[in-house]
Amino acid sequence: MPGLGTSFGRGGATTFQQDLQNADCIVIMGSNMAENHPVGFQWVMEARERGAKVIHVDPRFTRTSAMATKHVGIRAGSDIAFLGGIVNYILERDLYFREYVEHYTNAPVIIDEEFADTEELDGLFSGWDPEERKYDIESWMYEGMEVHGSGGESEQGFKPTKGEASGHGGHGGALSHGEPPSEDETMQHPRCVLQLLKKHYARYTPELVAETCGCSVEDFVEVCETLVANSGRERTSAFCYAVGWTQHTVGVQMIRACAVIQQLLGNIGRPGGGILALRGHASIQGSTDIPTLYNILPGYIPMPHAESYGDLDNYIEANTSPTGWWGHFRAYFVSLMKAYFGENANADNDFLFKSLPRIDDDNSAYWTVEQMLAGKVKGYIIAGENPAVGHANGKAHRLGLARLEWLVVRDVVEIESAAFWYDSPEVESGELKPEEIATEVFFLPAAAHTEKDGSFTNTQRLLQWHWQAVEPKDDCRSDLWFYFHLGRRIKQRLEESEEQRDKLIKALRWEYPTHSAIQEPDAEAVLQEVNGWEIASGKFLTGYPELKDDGSTLCGCWIYCGCFKDGINQTARKKPHWEQDGHVAPEWAWAWPANRRIIYNRASADPEGNPWSERKRYVWWDDGEEKWTGLDVPDFKEDKRPDYVPPDGAKAEDAIAGDHPFIMQADGRAWLYVPQGLEDGPLPTHYEPHESPFDNPLYSQRANPGRQQNQDLAEDPYNPVADEPGAEIYPYVVTTYRLTEHHTAGGMTRTVPYLAELQPEMFCEVHPDLAREVGLEHGGWATIYTSRSAIEARVMVTERVRPLKMKDGRTVHQVGLPYHWGSRGLVTGDSANDLAHMALDPNVHIQEVKAFTCGIRPGRRPRGPELPRFVAELRQQAHSRRDQDPRVEPEEARKTS
Amino acid sequence: MAMELSRLLESWPALRQLREGDPLGLGKAVQSPRSQSLVPRIDEAEHVVPSICPYCAVGCGQLVYVKDGAVTHIEGDPASPISRGRLCPKGQASKSYAYSPLREYKVKYRRPYGTRWEELSLDDAMDMIAERIVETRADTWETETEDGNPANRTMAIGNLGGATLDNEENYLIKKLMTGLGIVQVENQARI
């Protein structure tokens, strides 16, 4: 997540689940941890049993709320108002951890005088370009410093592009010099970061929070007081979040707002502190570290961009930070090219850099769907994902699949994305007819996790190996098998080709040992390549500091370097926790980076290197041994003294001072203010969701100006919003979520009898007041509709989804929708995602399914051709009303000075 | 005859109850042959394979019990410092997932405009997919962008998936697709 990456330097959870037991307060927000991470939640319960406060801030009262010592209900999508309110509470009362903030964050840094805040520009930062609908970030810089990109150049350098930062990764930007030239250690300068923060959040008062979020002033203040009372030298507080934050058009900034709070309270890098990003799939973290994402190569190395990077040196220079660990970018990149292309990549041919494919602004999943609808994408391979149910606006996805020439679906069961051509809402409505769909579909059965070797990277950056237990039956194969043998067959076909375009694929190193009758590739051999070795000796590398930029080392993912250290599969280590001292258990599996479990842990010691307190000791400087030591692997150069001052001209990590714990950042500090690396502002700002019944109480700029919209895409129409005429047709806030009993789009659970029976039917959760208002009956049926579609669900009337009192006494009702159902499986039902739109966060292109608007009425939905007619009639009504008085937002209207 | 009588009387519950000090027949006397010889099937496994749960990202440890080439049971691995042997309903059901009544074991093929699935061998399917990629790629190759910048790619093929895949699998996907000039490689992490 760039929210974490830009703030701290690495896009991963800063802590590990077991360490939650050491927290004095845990705030769970944007997450329903008890339901979606039940086994991880045991560590929250451990903390609670030890007396910790557990606060759950969420639109619904969930099984997490039931376990919390405090639940605060807020309106879906209002999180930044709440978090910004906490920032204001801390700053207004000078309750921040002064020593931590002064030394470990960029609070003292003075920002360029051209910078203008949202407070001055009514909701926009300086640099907004209404034509391009994006920011020119030049004015956001530190005073007197030119910004260098560290993977950031592709985002902001030549021509700013839409969100090249990755979904769950992304790393900090870089600056030209080790220490910012303009600083005020007293943090009083009006343009220093701390003062800018104060100004930015001054209007986020408890009263404003209450009327924006719909909570009480008392509840909000209690959260602030609890957090502050449980932070500091002696105490620490942790935050847990999940896709309740990421799935918004301001998702990255929600995480950023949390990062600001945790910096001000001094809770990063310390036991019982941190930000635990709770990922939803077995290897979400892994699939961004070793990405199947368009914009990065393994280890968050940016994909080369079509509009930049003439040659290798340009590319390297643009992505190398003079200071911090991104200073060795060339070594990381060259070692990757050696892993990809072996001896075919060498210094003489720029390691084949020029032959690498280039990306454009946004080539992400939702963009691809638009391209499908436009007939530009011909072939698509889906492996272990179910976009027909799991992605926002399922209908657009299914229609897109119907316009492909060919489609490959690999899964354990026949999911909706494989069956769309004969079993889908569009076939039922007559919008799609099998005999008119040209798509050729290959369904290939996949192997289950018990049928293959491999590693998952869990939510705390931990790579854990799972061994094959049994052979897959019949045609079932691992994805390792599929892609390996597919590559082999393609290479065979192109063996004789002289075409320029085939040069790269021919140069690809593609030899892995295989075993068993089906010729399964050896997964450990792949992991060895990921770890890397010295080419001359074949010796496995022990860590990324050993990587060379001259082509003498090979490494498939530099941040994973060390996972096969000493020729041992470190990820397969299974030493029982009871045989290890303490809760860190470093000999269970392997965490990136360098097996560190809490990262930035040098911050668990004070600037002089001593623990902040005995109670919170973790990593400290041992003066006798002249090294950092403690309970974890120090996330710092082991022998760098706390009083180390970089000499002139120091490079890379040598330029980071001994009292700056954030070693991936160019200045070694955590960033309260992010001058570079984000598309939508250096400071989190409250914006309303793309679809919301409310105006922004703070600015006339209503929603995130940088959000990605599909204004011209017929398949993705939007509801009128706020005070626009027509908004009354879709007056309620809808939020989607998962239940303990199911997993995402249901392919792995609606197909299992024991899980299907536990939540057998699609339902909606509504409050008794809303039920009365529209005539819904508990246990009956409701039809929920948006401009995109309409679905039906059984009605669960419950106090757990409470109406909230907003500004001017206005009440807002929220409708809760689990999103697990589709047309296939042992239990079936309509898909909540069919209702959602595809407006996206500009940094990571993630959809806003946690807060949009809908209408609801009693009864089942229309069937057959009546369904699209029903949806269209309401939409036309809403849109024709809106068109009489459309809202014009500052993001479109105002030219910046 | 006396033997038979004696056996008959022995097996008569009431007598067994009296003899075994269980006159009411509540305990030991009525223990059935099956109860006497019960063995938990995890003790009969030929292999116990350490694994990791495939659902969410908590990363719970699992022990997979195998007999006669089939998984007979999956339960939590107590050695894991994260999960300490515990599992949620999904993780606990992962054996039933692998043996789902809806599980597919054979390749299925739907030809353009087809109205039903057809059979296809895995080998043929692999060849056909390889051919589709090679042909689509050749037809849609972009050496340069419209603006004349280097492109080296096809924008007509995409690959989606990876968040429940292994790191090694993702590594091969990204490597192969990059080699092929396919840049639309995405996964659930985006979603």
Place this chain on the structure above:
Amino acid sequence: MTVADGWETYADEQRERVGFFTDTSVCIGCKACEVACKEWNLVPDDGHVWTGNSYDNTGELSANTWRHVAFVEQEKPLLTNGDGGTGLRWLMESDVCKHCTHAACLDVCPTGSLFRTEFGTVVVQQDICNGCGYCVPACPFGVLDKRHLAPAPDLPAFAKEDGRVWKCTLCYDRLKGGHEPACAKACPTKSIQFGPLEELRERADARLAKLEAEGWNGAQLYGRDPEDGVGGFGAFFLLLDEPEVYGLPPDPIVTTRDLPEMWTNMLAAAGALVVGVAAAFVGGRS
């Protein structure tokens, strides 16, 4: 202390009496126990019916559900001092067979199928049960139930129709192998604790004292008392409200309280019968 009926018959083979302490104050309602039970015991699924009763779609304990998580949504604060936010609470409780000290089901079973194990638990023996169903109304908790399933030819375990009674065995086979029951092992928050009953009672007392000191609203032990109407449960609970709120009988009484005398009479009759039969054989020989 009250001894579980039938347990004493094991003499040297008797093992420590074990059971469950289900602490609902840490139950997150995940239903891992329900699934773990079914996975281990190969219990068939119980039908795909949405009840609308909060998140409970299992409904009740039955032949095909041996752990059942009850969900109760309440307008009551978690703590008596009003703390806990919205004043709403969501109680969750994993119910199970109580493995009563005085178990009526055991008393009424005419075949000896229901019996007390060496661990002090109450188990239906599937090789004995003939499906007479006498035990079903005898249980004060409604735990016992006959399995009525259409035959499932694909699944060897369920190939023929079954009219037998099924319920929690406290994982009798696992206990014999030295393993804890599947539900307790899976439970993510250790709401379900397994162990020697005496130890569990001590743990429960300490837990209740802690919750009372913290002011938890309605915290009480249910079935812990060996002097109650069933002699105490082998599987007892810490609840956060009255038992009725969870659908549990407030004061269960063993339905066969008067049975011992009846059995004595029956045994006398049986004794007479033995004599009679033997006499008949002897007579026949002569």
